[in-house]
Amino acid sequence: MTEPSFVTAEGVHRVLPGPVPVTLVREIALSIGAGEFVVVTGPSGSGKSSLLYLLGLLDRPTQGEILIEGRPTRALSRDAAAALRLASIGFVFQFHFLLPEFSALENVMLPMRRLGTLEGAAMETRGRDLLATLEMADYADRRPDQLSGGQRQRVAIARALANAPKLVLADEPTGNLDSRNAEQVFAILAGLAKAGRAVVAVTHNLDLAAMASRQITLLDGRIVEDVRTH
Amino acid sequence: MPLTLEIALTHIRERLRQTVLSVLGVMTGVGFAVAMAALMQGSQEDFIRRIIDATPHITVRDDFRAVPWQPADAVYGTSAVGLSSVKPKEELRGIRNPQPKLALLAALPGVAVAPTLRGPVVLRFGGRDVAVSLLGIEPKAEVRVSKLAHDIREGSLNDLYTTANGIIIGSGLARKLGAGLGDSVSLSSSAGTIRLAKVVAIVHSGVVAIDDATAYARLKVVQVLLDRPNVINEIRLRLDDVNGARALAQRIERRLGYRTESWEEINENVLEVFQIRNIIIYTVVGGILVVAAFGIFNIVSTIVFEKTRDIAILKSLGFTEADVRAIFVSEGFLIGSFGTALGWGLGYALCRLLGSIEIKVGTFAEQTGLPVTYDWRHYAIAAACALTAAGLAGYLPARRAGRLDPVAIIRGAA
Ligand SMILES: Nc1ncnc2c1ncn2[C@@H]1O[C@H](COP(=O)(O)OP(=O)(O)OP(=O)(O)O)[C@@H](O)[C@H]1O
Ligand SMILES: [Mg+2]
Numbered sequence: 317m318t319e320p321s322f323v324t325a326e327g328v329h330r331v332l333p334g335p336v337p338v339t340l341v342r343e344i345a346l347s348i349g350a351g352e353f354v355v356v357t358g359p360s361g362s363g364k365s366s367l368l369y370l371l372g373l374l375d376r377p378t379q380g381e382i383l384i385e386g387r388p389t390r391a392l393s394r395d396a397a398a399a400l401r402l403a404s405i406g407f408v409f410q411f412h413f414l415l416p417e418f419s420a421l422e423n424v425m426l427p428m429r430r431l432g433t434l435e436g437a438a439m440e441t442r443g444r445d446l447l448a449t450l451e452m453a454d455y456a457d458r459r460p461d462q463l464s465g466g467q468r469q470r471v472a473i474a475r476a477l478a479n480a481p482k483l484v485l486a487d488e489p490t491g492n493l494d495s496r497n498a499e500q501v502f503a504i505l506a507g508l509a510k511a512g513r514a515v516v517a518v519t520h521n522l523d524l525a526a527m528a529s530r531q532i533t534l535l536d537g538r539i540v541e542d543v544r545t546h
Numbered sequence: 547m548p549l550t551l552e553i554a555l556t557h558i559r560e561r562l563r564q565t566v567l568s569v570l571g572v573m574t575g576v577g578f579a580v581a582m583a584a585l586m587q588g589s590q591e592d593f594i595r596r597i598i599d600a601t602p603h604i605t606v607r608d609d610f611r612a613v614p615w616q617p618a619d620a621v622y623g624t625s626a627v628g629l630s631s632v633k634p635k636e637e638l639r640g641i642r643n644p645q646p647k648l649a650l651l652a653a654l655p656g657v658a659v660a661p662t663l664r665g666p667v668v669l670r671f672g673g674r675d676v677a678v679s680l681l682g683i684e685p686k687a688e689v690r691v692s693k694l695a696h697d698i699r700e701g702s703l704n705d706l707y708t709t710a711n712g713i714i715i716g717s718g719l720a721r722k723l724g725a726g727l728g729d730s731v732s733l734s735s736s737a738g739t740i741r742l743a744k745v746v747a748i749v750h751s752g753v754v755a756i757d758d759a760t761a762y763a764r765l766k767v768v769q770v771l772l773d774r775p776n777v778i779n780e781i782r783l784r785l786d787d788v789n790g791a792r793a794l795a796q797r798i799e800r801r802l803g804y805r806t807e808s809w810e811e812i813n814e815n816v817l818e819v820f821q822i823r824n825i826i827i828y829t830v831v832g833g834i835l836v837v838a839a840f841g842i843f844n845i846v847s848t849i850v851f852e853k854t855r856d857i858a859i860l861k862s863l864g865f866t867e868a869d870v871r872a873i874f875v876s877e878g879f880l881i882g883s884f885g886t887a888l889g890w891g892l893g894y895a896l897c898r899l900l901g902s903i904e905i906k907v908g909t910f911a912e913q914t915g916l917p918v919t920y921d922w923r924h925y926a927i928a929a930a931c932a933l934t935a936a937g938l939a940g941y942l943p944a945r946r947a948g949r950l951d952p953v954a955i956i957r958g959a960a
Contacts, residue, residue, distance in 0.1 A: 395866045402864025417556035
């Protein structure tokens with residue numbers, strides 16, 4: 317609670333315009349600080365993914381404000397939002413979403429190369445280290461099609477961590493994994509939170525949700541429950 | 547290597563066959579653009595060289611640009627009284643008493659001068675009549691202003707001095723008449739004079755219109771034949787500095803009053819034809835490049851379509867619209883650059899090939915290769931056009947790629 321909030325949502329609504337407007341999320345008020353491991357649950361279609369896209373500045377609220385480290389983001393240009401995402405936010409999706417032509421290591425290095433703060437050799441070292449912490453050291457030079465689903469997901473997590481983001485957003489990162497792999501991935505996410513990052517993960521799996529420090533439940537685009545477990 | 551360029555390379559490497567086709571399209575466009583430009587400039591320069599070589603640089607004619615001044619003007623001048631239907635004073639055309647004028651021109655530095663009296667005559671030999679333009683010349687002066695002496699294939703120019711009523715005929719004319727060296731042809735003019743003349747030389751300039759319908763005789767002979775004693779109707783000048791012809795022609799015209807034309811002015815319509823030909827051929831080459839651009843547009847569009855997921859990933863990672871655009875614009879440029887490089891090679895090879903093609907001209911079967919000019923600017927212009935087209939063809943799909951909404955794609959893929 318005493319941790320300063322990294323990302324804050326204030327009265328966020330997101331409505332898809334159209335002949336029949338669709339409300340994705342409504343009245344979202346939320347604050348997530350460093351070191352928190354938040355799990356978002358809720359039935360299918362309740363707006364979990366939509367919430368993550370908003371928190372990661374990939375989408376914009378129709379109403380309300382998302383603040384990153386206390387700064388409002390409504391007025392940010394798309395490029396400025398992209399820059400924030402590059403340096404401070406890591407996304408992991410249900411499907412691994414790796415670039416198929418690049419090796420595991422090259423995929424992990426993509427955000428570093430775009431950010432450009434590290435030298436080539438330092439980038440490679442960091443990429444290999446990240447892969448090693450995810451037990452992927454031996455697969456660094458393989459292309460995604462030579463990896464299993466769980467391995468690809470770990471590469472995707474490594475890539476999300478490439479620029480040491482303060483916020484990691486994972487949308488059903490274990491959706492395609494067996495329970496052993498899924499548990500491993502959640503253990504990794506929990507470790508990231510312990511290391512001081514803010515982590516938000518969507519899951520349907522209540523066993524995994526129990527590993528989080530905070531559990532948010534969505535229903536029909538609304539937060540119906542927000543409990544801290546430990 | 548910049549990351550965007552590296553990603554672009556992986557994309558086009560993956561679609562090798564289509565990439566190769568697009569590259570070949572650009573190569574063809576650039577190659578033909580270079581070859582056509584080389585050939586056109588080559589033939590244009592060759593033409594100008596021939597003109598400069600074969601024709602006088604400046605011609606003074608017995609003619610005036612403005613309507614001749616009429617005595618009535620002296621009376622009324624530019625008063626309020628307008629005179630219409632003034633019957634002009636009849637004048638026999640011709641430059642009379644030309645000696646002082648010739649001397650004046652000959653005194654100019656770097657200038658050689660030759661007088662000519664030109665008139666239509668009918669040449670008859672073996673029952674065949676051919677209307678020709680007969681030029682009365684001074685062989686000694688002539689050698690200094692024209693290639694006539696050099697173009698003589700049989701006989702000699704100086705035989706005009708040694709043979710009374712000697713005549714030189716064009717090679718095409720000789721063939722038409724069936725006349726050869728030493729044959730006597732009859733000349734008849736509109737003045738009613740008929741003369742027999744002996745062929746002392748046959749000349750071949752390579753210009754069909756001249757070789758088919760021109761004959762040369764001594765000035766005095768022609769003056770008698772046409773009944774224009776002490777009159778000439780053309781003064782031809784050859785300059786050391788060809789490029790000064792236009793300015794000098796204007797000076798001479800102001801001085802002498804006669805219409806004085808430089809070689810550029812005389813050949814203006816031919817040079818205009820060259821311009822039109824240039825436009826036509828550049829349009830065709832432009833068409834080839836447009837087709838090549840469509841090929842690039844097609845391949846880049848296809849890649850954008852296939853790579854929407856990757857585009858969404860990159861954007862979710864924090865790549866900007868400009869980054870994504872750069873990837874696909876680079877793809878257009880990469881194809882354009884490969885095509886341009888190969889096209890340069892093709893263009894150069896075509897130039898070598900065209901330059902080595904032997905074509906037969908005229909009856910004397912001269913062997914000449916097509917005139918080709920090598921100029922780095924042809925390569926630069928072709929490359930600039932190809933790269934602009936490629937950039938544009940890549941930019942349109944790239945702009946669309948940059949604007950893709952990652953959320954919609956990620957949702958769609960999930
Ligand atoms: N482009 C769209 N057009 C119409 N409705 C949409 C669109 N995108 C999302 N929705 C709707 O918005 C709601 C929220 O979607 P969202 O993907 O956030 O749900 P979710 O909780 O992530 O579901 P799941 O658990 O199945 O992934 C759903 O009812 C969905 O049908
Ligand atoms: Mg979802």
